[in-house]
Amino acid sequence: AQKVTQAQTEISVVEKEDVTLDCVYETRDTTYYLFWYKQPPSGELVFLIRRNSFDEQNEISGRYSWNFQKSTSSFNFTITASQVVDSAVYFCALSEAHRGTDKLIFGTGTRLQVFP
Amino acid sequence: DTGVSQDPRHKITKRGQNVTFRCDPISEHNRLYWYRQTLGQGPEFLTYFQNEAQLEKSRLLSDRFSAERPKGSFSTLEIQRTEQGDSAMYLCASSPRVGEYYNEQFFGPGTRLTVL
Numbered sequence: 001a002q003k004v005t006q007a008q009t010e011i012s013v014v015e016k017e018d019v020t021l022d023c024v025y026e027t028r029d030t031t032y033y034l035f036w037y038k039q040p041p042s043g044e045l046v047f048l049i050r051r052n053s054f055d056e057q058n059e060i061s062g063r064y065s066w067n068f069q070k071s072t073s074s075f076n077f078t079i080t081a082s083q084v085v086d087s088a089v090y091f092c093a094l095s096e097a098h099r100g101t102d103k104l105i106f107g108t109g110t111r112l113q114v115f116p
Numbered sequence: 117d118t119g120v121s122q123d124p125r126h127k128i129t130k131r132g133q134n135v136t137f138r139c140d141p142i143s144e145h146n147r148l149y150w151y152r153q154t155l156g157q158g159p160e161f162l163t164y165f166q167n168e169a170q171l172e173k174s175r176l177l178s179d180r181f182s183a184e185r186p187k188g189s190f191s192t193l194e195i196q197r198t199e200q201g202d203s204a205m206y207l208c209a210s211s212p213r214v215g216e217y218y219n220e221q222f223f224g225p226g227t228r229l230t231v232l
Contacts, residue, residue: 004158035220045159045207045223091158100212101172103149104221106158 008106023092120224158186
């Protein structure tokens with residue numbers, strides 16, 4: 001069965017601190033995709049990144065970086081030098097797209113609060 | 117450039133009434149998805165369409181729920197005989213899935229349903 005676990009319900013940091021959001025997934029498939037979405041207070045989910053299961057290279061985009069480790073079934077997200085605008089709920093999601101369905105299976109989310 | 121739009125943004129109804137929501141995807145996207153999100157949870161998949169064909173329905177989608185995408189463009193989600201447990205945010209997403217090539221899903225702002 002597919003499952004995504006985000007064990008951290010809420011994280012609070014002070015601006016400029018680094019913060020890592022954890023994501024652990026379960027799947028029996030060898031081909032799958034992992035995602036991170038941001039849901040700011042306005043409510044609209046914003047796509048951040050997609051990784052496929054064959055690409056374990058870490059990725060950096062500005063202050064954001066992602067660490068994908070198949071050995072531990074984890075896809076963690078780090079924000080460097082956090083800012084107040086980073087305050088949002090962050091969701092990790094899994095899709096077993098090769099089965100002909102690309103529905104997203106979301107974790108329960110991690111609420112990040114960045115204080116000035 | 118317009119993203120995914122949903123109408124209405126908010127709906128308050130009395131238990132037992134029928135409600136209908138509309139989603140307009142990004143114009144060139146052939147896949148359209150519906151998700152439901154309750155407070156403190158991640159979105160849960162309901163159903164999706166490729167063009168006008170409904171390809172998958174979740175077990176969450178009871179007989180009171182029906183979705184259509186008659187011309188492969190906009191979609192409607194109807195809930196009949198609403199119950200208080202239907203209160204949630206209903207999210208629509210679209211993606212330009214072509215063959216086996218996977219693309220991320222882009223979400224609309226959602227319709228928040230409150231059943232009194």
